[in-house]
Amino acid sequence: MDSKLCSRCDQVKPVTEFTSDRSHADGLCSSCKDCRGALRRTPPEVRAERYRQRSLATFWRYANAGNPDDCWLWTGTILWTGYGHMHFSPGHQRMMAHRFSWIVHHGPIPDGLSCLHRCDVRNCVNPDHLFLGDHAANMQDMVRKGRGGVGLIMQSCPEKRARGTRIDRAKLDDEKVLEIRRRFADGEEMRSIARVYGVSGHCIGSVVHGHTWKHVPMP
Numbered sequence: 001m002d003s004k005l006c007s008r009c010d011q012v013k014p015v016t017e018f019t020s021d022r023s024h025a026d027g028l029c030s031s032c033k034d035c036r037g038a039l040r041r042t043p044p045e046v047r048a049e050r051y052r053q054r055s056l057a058t059f060w061r062y063a064n065a066g067n068p069d070d071c072w073l074w075t076g077t078i079l080w081t082g083y084g085h086m087h088f089s090p091g092h093q094r095m096m097a098h099r100f101s102w103i104v105h106h107g108p109i110p111d112g113l114s115c116l117h118r119c120d121v122r123n124c125v126n127p128d129h130l131f132l133g134d135h136a137a138n139m140q141d142m143v144r145k146g147r148g149g150v151g152l153i154m155q156s157c158p159e160k161r162a163r164g165t166r167i168d169r170a171k172l173d174d175e176k177v178l179e180i181r182r183r184f185a186d187g188e189e190m191r192s193i194a195r196v197y198g199v200s201g202h203c204i205g206s207v208v209h210g211h212t213w214k215h216v217p218m219p
Contacts, residue, residue: 004028008035055088059100062086063125071124074098082122101125102132114138171199177213184208185219 003012007030018028019036029036039047062076062084074084074097084097099115105127109115112134119129133141172180176197183193190204197204206212 001026006030006032006035008032008039051088055100056104058086058088059097059104059125062097063101065126068126068128070126071119071121071129072101072126073121074123074125078123084123084125097123097125098130101127102130116141172197172207172213174213174216177207177216178219180204180207181219 001015004015004018004026005012006018009032011032013032015028017032017034019033020027021029024030031039062074063072064075065072076097077085079085085094086097086100087094088100096115098117099109102109102115109132113132114135114137116131116133116138117124117129118131119126121129180193180197184190184204190201190208194201194204203212210218
């Protein structure tokens with residue numbers, strides 16, 4: 001390759017007019033030395049405004065804005081978590097798309113606060129569907145919507161925990177548990193009881209000692 005198109009001035013120039021950059025496939029900067037020099041000589045406030053306009057253009061390109069009451073679904077990069085994600089200038093910085101939307105419409109997000117969704121649609125960037133909250137509010141919102149980890153949900157909402165026959169593939173039920181505890185109290189061995197009900201001895205031990213099926217009263 002003897003020449004290359006500059007991304008700024010749109011002129012084809014010899015490759016000697018470009019500095020090396022390993023982050024690009026061809027190993028060269030996307031803009032020529034003249035354009036990069038001109039950029040460095042640009043007053044900081046002018047550069048900041050250019051970056052702002054470029055970032056806004058990126059946001060609105062993927063925001064899919066519509067009716068103020070509807071969700072504005074992000075059509076750009078979606079993370080595995082379901083949240084929209086974007087790169088913006090300067091330096092290809094990264095940010096969640098809904099956080100960028102809040103900053104654009106409402107201003108900076110104070111330290112220690114999270115940007116949360118009222119609509120429970122993770123890739124929505126409608127600023128009217130967003131609100132700020134601290135870590136505690138974020139955790140409460142997560143649990144309320146059933147998105148917290150199992151441990152978090154169980155600690156905050158123990159009534160949601162699956163017990164007994166609500167557990168998939170449960171071999172026992174409340175009546176069998178009462179019968180198991182009665183047979184053990186009458187002196188029958190755990191191994192014998194386990195064979196009758198098709199479970200392990202460890203399972204029987206947990207039942208009779210109240211480590212499992214705690215919601216069933218002990219005899």
